[in-house]
Amino acid sequence: MLGLIKKDFLIVKNNLKLIIIMLMMFFIMALQGEFDITFVLPFIVVMLFISTFSYDEFNKWDAYAITLPNGRKNIVKSKYIASLILVVGAIFVTLLLNYFVGLINNNLEFDKIISSVLAIATGAIFIEAVMYPLIFKYGIEKGRIGLFALTIAIIVIVTLITKISKLSIPANIIIFLNNYYFIIIPIILTIILLLSYKISEKIFLKKEF
Numbered sequence: 056m057l058g059l060i061k062k063d064f065l066i067v068k069n070n071l072k073l074i075i076i077m078l079m080m081f082f083i084m085a086l087q088g089e090f091d092i093t094f095v096l097p098f099i100v101v102m103l104f105i106s107t108f109s110y111d112e113f114n115k116w117d118a119y120a121i122t123l124p125n126g127r128k129n130i131v132k133s134k135y136i137a138s139l140i141l142v143v144g145a146i147f148v149t150l151l152l153n154y155f156v157g158l159i160n161n162n163l164e165f166d167k168i169i170s171s172v173l174a175i176a177t178g179a180i181f182i183e184a185v186m187y188p189l190i191f192k193y194g195i196e197k198g199r200i201g202l203f204a205l206t207i208a209i210i211v212i213v214t215l216i217t218k219i220s221k222l223s224i225p226a227n228i229i230i231f232l233n234n235y236y237f238i239i240i241p242i243i244l245t246i247i248l249l250l251s252y253k254i255s256e257k258i259f260l261k262k263e264f
Contacts, residue, residue: 056133059129059133060133060140063133063134063138066107067103067107067141074099074103077095078152081095082155085156086156086159088160092149092152092153092156093153093168093171094171094175095149096152097142097146097149098175098182100144100179101179101182101183105186105190105195108134108190108195108198112194112195127256127262128256130259131255131256134187134255135183135251139180139183139248142176142180145179149172149175150169150172153171153172173236173240177240177244180247180248184251186198187255189201191255191258191259191262
């Protein structure tokens with residue numbers, strides 16, 4: 056499985072120079088107050104890692120890799136582990152960049168930085184959790200279409216529910232969420248990611264090549 060993870064890292068590494076150039080540009084823009092660098096790197100990493108599925112599909116890699124010991128399970132597991140490592144690394148780099156931007160501009164706010172990074176991490180991991188089962192089921196191209204359709208559906212449903220119900224959340228619940236969101240969100244993300252992994256594994260174990 057380590058070999059599978061290394062293979063995905065090498066694919067992403069091919070775009071490392073592009074990532075560095077983009078980060079330098081966005082960092083300069085952030086120093087000038089024209090851009091929020093928080094939202095860049097995690098999503099770039101997610102999109103680049105999703106491209107590893109395209110490489111695998113084009114080179115018919117999975118048809119070969121499933122012949123390895125525990126091939127099917129390790130393929131799924133390696134995708135989730137490798138992408139999670141990259142997202143965590145991207146979050147760490149994002150925290151550092153935000154720290155330096157705040158330090159240089161003399162407007163360092165740790166609470167705001169952590170909240171923003173946690174929000175973008177939630178979005179990045181949620182995209183992976185939704186996207187991977189779709190890719191394993193339908194392939195990379197149909198998986199992207201499925202994610203787009205699902206995103207639109209979620210936005211429409213949430214908008215309709217908000218307009219129709221106009222629910223008022225009790226003040227004590229809001230206070231609780233504000234005080235413990237940094238614990239609640241990682242727990243929810245972990246559950247979503249585990250469910251996504253189990254679904255992807257079940258799909259891939261039954262997939263024919």
